[in-house]
Amino acid sequence: MRNWIVLLVVGILALILGLIALANPFAASVTATLFVGWSFIFMGGFQIFAAFGSASTGAKIAGVLIGLLAMIIGVHIVAEPLQGLLSLTLVSGILFLVSGVFKASFGLFNFKGTARLAMLLSAVVSIVLGVMVLSNFPQSAAVLLGVLLAVELLSNGISAxxxxxxxxxxSKTEDGAASAA
Known part of the structure; x- marks a missing residue:
């Protein structure tokens, strides 16, 4: 990719949006919730469309049912974003805990040395985050997703x-080598 300016603009925009999300985590949480809801709706629609391409009747029925379920969940989240925010926060807390437990067991039984230490450290962070989210639930719902979104935007902005x-x-190095040849 030679157009580094596009990457720079994307990075700066992500940083700005990350700072805005960090300044108002509740609005960012609701925005993230609505994004998830609409994602469920669109992915459910795509699942239903894809189901009709399945070879067997059972696969078609299963695909349509899964697609409808995703769409129903999405419509519910979009129609009731604050309830969706609570549900997503609860699921996030549980996923942090489960992820931490799996990382800990995987790190203990599959790695040695520095890799084991890194896995166990990551496991501890995930478990602590899960405990923090769930011990402060439902109050944590007001800011958790917004803060996570802000951190992701800031991280993506810095990387971009x-x-x-x-x-x-x-590009400068390649241009210099090409002109020297």
Whole structure:
């Protein structure tokens, strides 16, 4: 990718949106919830469409039912974003805990040395996050998804900016090598 300016602009926009989300985590949480709801609706529609391409009748029926379920969940989340926010926060807390337990067991039984330490550290972070979310539920619902969205946007922004400068420098090096040849 030679157009490093596009990456730079994307990175700067992600940083700005991340800062906005961090400044107002409740609005960012509701926005993330609505995004998830609409994603369920669209993915459910795609699942239903794809189901008709299945070879067997059973696969078609299962695909349509799964698609309808996803669409119903999406419509519910979009229609009641605050209830959806509570549900998504509860699921996030549970996923943090489950992820932490799996990482801990995987790290203990499959790695040695530094890799084991890194896996166990990651497991502890996930478990602590899960406990924090669930011990403060439902109050944590007001900000959790917004803060997670803000952190993701900030992280993506920083990476995109770093990548933009790396691409720019690589382009300069390649241009210099091409003109020397």
């Amino acid at each position: 900016i770093a990548l933009a400068f790396a691409v720019r420098d690589l």
